[in-house]
Amino acid sequence: MGASIEHALMVQYLYAAYSLRDDVQQARYWREILLLIAREEMGHLLTVQNILALLGGPINIDREDYPFHTPFQAFPFQLERLTHGSLACYCYAEMPVGLEKERPAEYAAIRADAVKHVEQQGENFRGEVEGDQVKHVGELYHRIVKILGDPKKIPDDCFVDAAFGQMSWDDWGRSYRGEPAPKTTTPEAATQTGSERAHLFISKVMTREQAILALAQLSEQGEGLVEVDDLMEGSNILRAVRPYVKGIDIGPQDSHYGHLRAMYEELRNHRDANEFSWNVPLNPSSDYSEDRPSARGTASRIRIESRRSRRWAGLFNVRYRMLLTWLLHALTLTRRHPPPATAHLRGQIIHRVFGEMYNMRVIAEILVKSPLKGDQDLKDPKSPRAGPPFQMPFRLTLPPNERDTWRIHREAIATSLELCEKLLSDKKHEMAVETKSAARNYLAVLMQADRDAREWINTVFEGLQ
Numbered sequence: 173m174g175a176s177i178e179h180a181l182m183v184q185y186l187y188a189a190y191s192l193r194d195d196v197q198q199a200r201y202w203r204e205i206l207l208l209i210a211r212e213e214m215g216h217l218l219t220v221q222n223i224l225a226l227l228g229g230p231i232n233i234d235r236e237d238y239p240f241h242t243p244f245q246a247f248p249f250q251l252e253r254l255t256h257g258s259l260a261c262y263c264y265a266e267m268p269v270g271l272e273k274e275r276p277a278e279y280a281a282i283r284a285d286a287v288k289h290v291e292q293q294g295e296n297f298r299g300e301v302e303g304d305q306v307k308h309v310g311e312l313y314h315r316i317v318k319i320l321g322d323p324k325k326i327p328d329d330c331f332v333d334a335a336f337g338q339m340s341w342d343d344w345g346r347s348y349r350g351e352p353a354p355k356t357t358t359p360e361a362a363t364q365t366g367s368e369r370a371h372l373f374i375s376k377v378m379t380r381e382q383a384i385l386a387l388a389q390l391s392e393q394g395e396g397l398v399e400v401d402d403l404m405e406g407s408n409i410l411r412a413v414r415p416y417v418k419g420i421d422i423g424p425q426d427s428h429y430g431h432l433r434a435m436y437e438e439l440r441n442h443r444d445a446n447e448f449s450w451n452v453p454l455n456p457s458s459d460y461s462e463d464r465p466s467a468r469g470t471a472s473r474i475r476i477e478s479r480r481s482r483r484w485a486g487l488f489n490v491r492y493r494m495l496l497t498w499l500l501h502a503l504t505l506t507r508r509h510p511p512p513a514t515a516h517l518r519g520q521i522i523h524r525v526f527g528e529m530y531n532m533r534v535i536a537e538i539l540v541k542s543p544l545k546g547d548q549d550l551k552d553p554k555s556p557r558a559g560p561p562f563q564m565p566f567r568l569t570l571p572p573n574e575r576d577t578w579r580i581h582r583e584a585i586a587t588s589l590e591l592c593e594k595l596l597s598d599k600k601h602e603m604a605v606e607t608k609s610a611a612r613n614y615l616a617v618l619m620q621a622d623r624d625a626r627e628w629i630n631t632v633f634e635g636l637q
Contacts, residue, residue: 173244173312174312174316175220175232177244177312178216178220179217179233180235180236180245180249181246181265182214182217183562184251184252184262185207186206186207186560186562187252187452187559187560187562188206188253188258189203189207189254190203190452190537190539190559191254191449191452191540192206192254193553196448198438202254205431209432212371214372215373216373216390217233219373221503222339222374222375222386223377223386223387225377226331227326228331228332233499233500234564235249236249244309244315245307246261246264246307246309247290247306253450254445254449255445255449256436256445257286257288257289258289260282260285260289261286262432263282263433264282264307265306265307265308266429282433282436286306287306290305290306310391313391320380320383320387323380326380328380337506337507338506339376339506340374340376341372341374343518343522345372345374373393393427393428446554450541450553450557451556452540452557453558453559454474455472455474456473456474456558458486459475474544477544477545478542478544478548479605480606481558482558483605483606484542484558484595484606485560487535487592487595488532488536488539489565491528492565493565494581497570497580497581497584498581499525500569501577501581504570506518512574513574514578514632527621535560536559538611538614539557539558540557540559541557543556543557574636575637578629578633578636579633582629582630582633585625585626586626588618589619592615592619593619596612596615596616
């Protein structure tokens, strides 16, 4: 559940970031902050995978599709533009413990805005949300720390030798070392030049104590609700971890809550929050299947009706599926023991994951500048736009046979190539769907990269015969 929530938060932050306008300086700055937080959530997701490995649990990068409410989830999942209400929900999710006592006015204002926003969107959830509709994400980690710290609930023999199955910063950290921006650089310039880096925590855990320390570290950065001090009374394990927890040094302004609250206060000074974001839809969808049954708790989705935009949305979903499949493959290769014949390719697979992150960002930026309907004039910033759907693939499991896993990669690339060809030259309508030169150039480069990737996959595939 922790992995699912981290994935869901990451996607919602990304959608909110992509909704922000690039022709407004303040919006550009907020966008980079949200993207920074999303990168750090990626580190949280990978650390949770390490704890699952320590417990002998399965890999999990799944999440609920929109919108669906599960226990411990901060608020019902849905994709929406950045507003006062959605930002209040993000703030409340990442809020540190004890704020209701230390700064009651701040706590009350944020909670009231978050609850109001969820209630206003209630009709999208078809009555599935019951009880408290907004929660701190850290409540889940608070529960996990208690369980991990109690040897009676989880005996020592439940922990496995997970050294071979751990994600590391060396593999996934890239340039995210958390270097501060130069003193002579403004915050806006720092985010645009990349000098303000994400503090990416990816903690390897080999023992019970390291697992608890990793959760405390994640909490310190984001949710801040793992009350390690209050839990010291319950376990010798927790008391032993205490000195290391005190060594974690994340300033309040650098935590997720610190970043989000600063945005929240800045946005409150503006009467119209919508002036900073494109008019992207709530829960966009490119799915036009007539026979698809409605899932329980599924909200109404806004269909992308423009043929061009729908093709781009379909391409976005394919690249999202490719990212998740490459990520799952990398995690699986790390976990498998003995290592399969393709274990030496893990670094190249991780490189594919980062490549798909770039592709998704480019396609998302194209979508938010594309019409929701076919006949719309986008000269007005308030015109309805399309948006990245982030629709989950029909499966997130890999077959036991390594050759079949590579076959899945190859088929996904074939689907992407087909969509790119339809955007460049739609034979059915005898005209190009995409006419903008910059987008056509990107599609041409993407297709060549996919052909190269397909050739590489074929080489790997032949070697496994």
